[in-house]
Amino acid sequence: MAFSDGEIARYTALLEKVFWAKHRPPLHLRHKVREGQTIEGHEVVIFLVRPYFRDHTQHVYEWIAKARYVRTRNVWWVFWHRADGKWHRYPPRPEVKSFEAFLKLVDEDANACFWG
Numbered sequence: 831m832a833f834s835d836g837e838i839a840r841y842t843a844l845l846e847k848v849f850w851a852k853h854r855p856p857l858h859l860r861h862k863v864r865e866g867q868t869i870e871g872h873e874v875v876i877f878l879v880r881p882y883f884r885d886h887t888q889h890v891y892e893w894i895a896k897a898r899y900v901r902t903r904n905v906w907w908v909f910w911h912r913a914d915g916k917w918h919r920y921p922p923r924p925e926v927k928s929f930e931a932f933l934k935l936v937d938e939d940a941n942a943c944f945w946g
Contacts, residue, residue: 899929
């Protein structure tokens with residue numbers, strides 16, 4: 831079963847309050863760089879959208895992190911987007927107990943996987 835409307839509202843509010851309030855692009859760049867997230871099924875994907883450096887009429891998604899909720903185990907799997915263009919489980923901490931713990935893990939980025 832996919833996330834309920836209540837869960838989506840909760841995760842969206844947490845993203846805004848805990849994550850984007852701290853990591854939102856600076857005010858002078860917001861007309862070029864936008865923050866975003868998708869919440870579909872059991873996954874939350876966090877990303878930035880910016881102009882492509884060779885053609886500013888095109889946009890590029892910079893994937894930051896992905897979390898997948900495993901309802902049967904009540905845990906969140908953590909993924910990072912590698913240079914090969916694929917999502918991989920985050921080796922130091924492949925799962926966390928809560929969505930808040932996922933956001934904290936991405937925020938701290940101890941291994942420079944999410945923010946580079």
